[in-house]
Amino acid sequence: MEVTIDKELEARIRDSFARQSMMGSIGAELVSLDVGKVSIAAPVSKGFRQQQGFAHGGLIFTIGDSAAGYAALSVLPAGVEVMTVELKINLLAPAAGRLVAEGRVLKPGKRLVVVAADVWAEDGKGARKQVAALQGTMIPVNP
Amino acid sequence: MEVTIDKELEARIRDSFARQSMMGSIGAELVSLDVGKVSIAAPVSKGFRQQQGFAHGGLIFTIGDSAAGYAALSVLPAGVEVMTVELKINLLAPAAGRLVAEGRVLKPGKRLVVVAADVWAEDGKGARKQVAALQGTMIPVNP
Amino acid sequence: MEVTIDKELEARIRDSFARQSMMGSIGAELVSLDVGKVSIAAPVSKGFRQQQGFAHGGLIFTIGDSAAGYAALSVLPAGVEVMTVELKINLLAPAAGRLVAEGRVLKPGKRLVVVAADVWAEDGKGARKQVAALQGTMIPVNP
Amino acid sequence: MEVTIDKELEARIRDSFARQSMMGSIGAELVSLDVGKVSIAAPVSKGFRQQQGFAHGGLIFTIGDSAAGYAALSVLPAGVEVMTVELKINLLAPAAGRLVAEGRVLKPGKRLVVVAADVWAEDGKGARKQVAALQGTMIPVNP
Numbered sequence: 001m002e003v004t005i006d007k008e009l010e011a012r013i014r015d016s017f018a019r020q021s022m023m024g025s026i027g028a029e030l031v032s033l034d035v036g037k038v039s040i041a042a043p044v045s046k047g048f049r050q051q052q053g054f055a056h057g058g059l060i061f062t063i064g065d066s067a068a069g070y071a072a073l074s075v076l077p078a079g080v081e082v083m084t085v086e087l088k089i090n091l092l093a094p095a096a097g098r099l100v101a102e103g104r105v106l107k108p109g110k111r112l113v114v115v116a117a118d119v120w121a122e123d124g125k126g127a128r129k130q131v132a133a134l135q136g137t138m139i140p141v142n143p
Numbered sequence: 144m145e146v147t148i149d150k151e152l153e154a155r156i157r158d159s160f161a162r163q164s165m166m167g168s169i170g171a172e173l174v175s176l177d178v179g180k181v182s183i184a185a186p187v188s189k190g191f192r193q194q195q196g197f198a199h200g201g202l203i204f205t206i207g208d209s210a211a212g213y214a215a216l217s218v219l220p221a222g223v224e225v226m227t228v229e230l231k232i233n234l235l236a237p238a239a240g241r242l243v244a245e246g247r248v249l250k251p252g253k254r255l256v257v258v259a260a261d262v263w264a265e266d267g268k269g270a271r272k273q274v275a276a277l278q279g280t281m282i283p284v285n286p
Numbered sequence: 287m288e289v290t291i292d293k294e295l296e297a298r299i300r301d302s303f304a305r306q307s308m309m310g311s312i313g314a315e316l317v318s319l320d321v322g323k324v325s326i327a328a329p330v331s332k333g334f335r336q337q338q339g340f341a342h343g344g345l346i347f348t349i350g351d352s353a354a355g356y357a358a359l360s361v362l363p364a365g366v367e368v369m370t371v372e373l374k375i376n377l378l379a380p381a382a383g384r385l386v387a388e389g390r391v392l393k394p395g396k397r398l399v400v401v402a403a404d405v406w407a408e409d410g411k412g413a414r415k416q417v418a419a420l421q422g423t424m425i426p427v428n429p
Numbered sequence: 430m431e432v433t434i435d436k437e438l439e440a441r442i443r444d445s446f447a448r449q450s451m452m453g454s455i456g457a458e459l460v461s462l463d464v465g466k467v468s469i470a471a472p473v474s475k476g477f478r479q480q481q482g483f484a485h486g487g488l489i490f491t492i493g494d495s496a497a498g499y500a501a502l503s504v505l506p507a508g509v510e511v512m513t514v515e516l517k518i519n520l521l522a523p524a525a526g527r528l529v530a531e532g533r534v535l536k537p538g539k540r541l542v543v544v545a546a547d548v549w550a551e552d553g554k555g556a557r558k559q560v561a562a563l564q565g566t567m568i569p570v571n572p
Binding site: 302303307333337342344345347351367369370371372374376380 | 518
């Protein structure tokens with residue numbers, strides 16, 4: 001795992017991630033942690049599919065949301081948490097295999113952090129395609 | 144459960160819902176089926192929460208997405224399925240208890256169906272508050 | 287014009303509207319002012335069209351944005367102004383004639399106000415159809 | 430002006446742009462034309478401002494929408510036009526001076542084209558900052 005942020009920030013993100021029970025339920029893991037940029041991966045497990053057997057949009061949204069949220073957290077001061085104000089997803093292609101969401105900060109701010117996330121599907125043979133693009137707004141909150 | 148649509152359409156929606164494994168995993172159930180209007184409910188189970196113990200945004204999105212998608216399906220001819228083109232969610236309040244998503248069609252169409260969904264949280268004592276508003280676009284596809 | 291808000295709030299909205307030069311340029315006028323609900327109308331003038339002669343999406347967005355913004359202002363304390371954080375528009379049909387945007391508050395708040403707006407096109411013979419649905423977020427700012 | 434597309438496509442885009450009367454009213458001009466990437470610029474003229482004297486969100490949306498739309502048109506076959514299905518804008522900072530919108534295609538397709546646009550404000554001294562990010566969906570239509 002690639003980590004370019006300091007230990008304290010890494011610990012905060014890992015701690016928050018561990019408390020997000022939904023991350024555990026979908027089998028998600030942190031993949032990389034940079035300032036303003038966080039990646040999360042999760043398999044398209046049998047239990048999280050739509051009617052045609054591809055990843056449910058809700059699963060794709062979930063890891064995009066968390067990746068974008070932690071990207072926002074990485075540019076905020078210690079002691080705050082982050083909540084999603086709003087988030088918009090465009091689904092680009094049916095997704096199977098393994099999902100990787102790359103969240104990034106478009107605009108940091110004290111009151112709000114504007115974020116984006118791209119979600120990719122990897123087929124296990126090294127091929128990957130983008131399956132979703134998200135854009136939204138995160139807000140710092142006191143826990 | 145309140146159903147005002149014909150048996151054939153009801154069967155198609157129930158069949159599709161049963162094939163969406165994510166609906167089963169989150170414990171979701173169909174609550175009402177009308178032409179252009181479908182409701183789905185799900186508990187905020189322990190496994191689908193964010194870091195503060197409230198419903199993960201991904202869970203709220205998931206039932207809003209499916210409710211809106213079946214609302215779209217209910218105004219389309221037999222033989223097609225529906226996929227989400229894009230969907231935007233505004234989260235209005237932290238959610239606990241039981242979620243109810245009410246999907247509805249804003250504008251039917253052959254090529255695209257514009258949809259919305261409101262998601263409510265019920266606390267078990269009869270009180271409910273709106274926790275999210277979604278707006279988006281569904282597309283009919285041949286299975 | 288229908289006004290159900292107090293004189294002081296009405297004066298603040300009228301003053302802000304008059305300072306929005308874009309409202310004048312597109313020929314917009316305030317149509318109704320209620321707490322949490324503001325309507326604005328504007329003609330689809332020759333200078334604000336797309337390539338097929340219908341209203342440009344930017345014109346429809348503009349009056350939807352302002353109607354939603356003043357709806358937000360109407361639930362905020364005196365002394366603040368409102369800025370658009372983000373806004374999403376679904377265009378439902380080509381628009382000609384006269385546009386009427388009905389902005390409303392979905393969720394008031396001190397830090398953010400979640401809003402929506404419906405935009406209608408009227409053909410001059412009494413017929414009207416919805417041409418757009420908007421959903422977004424406004425933020426109070428000190429001028 | 431930078432143009433990397435063929436003459437026929439350039440002519441189609443220029444013709445459509447000329448027919449969008451809103452482009453003329455706001456003083457917009459095409460800045461660059463590439464396959465899947467189109468830039469449009471416009472001044473923040475006196476007539477298109479919000480209550481604080483900055484560019485109205487509707488102006489920023491307008492050039493973002495057109496830039497994204499022509500980016501979509503540039504990847505579609507001859508003989509079609511493009512309409513906006515939906516578009517979401519996050520406003521990142523107040524905008525003055527000159528606006529430049531860079532539209533791009535995220536995902537081409539026969540039925541739909543997913544697009545994005547970044548809008549920048551230039552202050553006349555060479556400094557520029559991003560003032561908006563847009564993400565949305567375009568649809569090909571027969572004229």
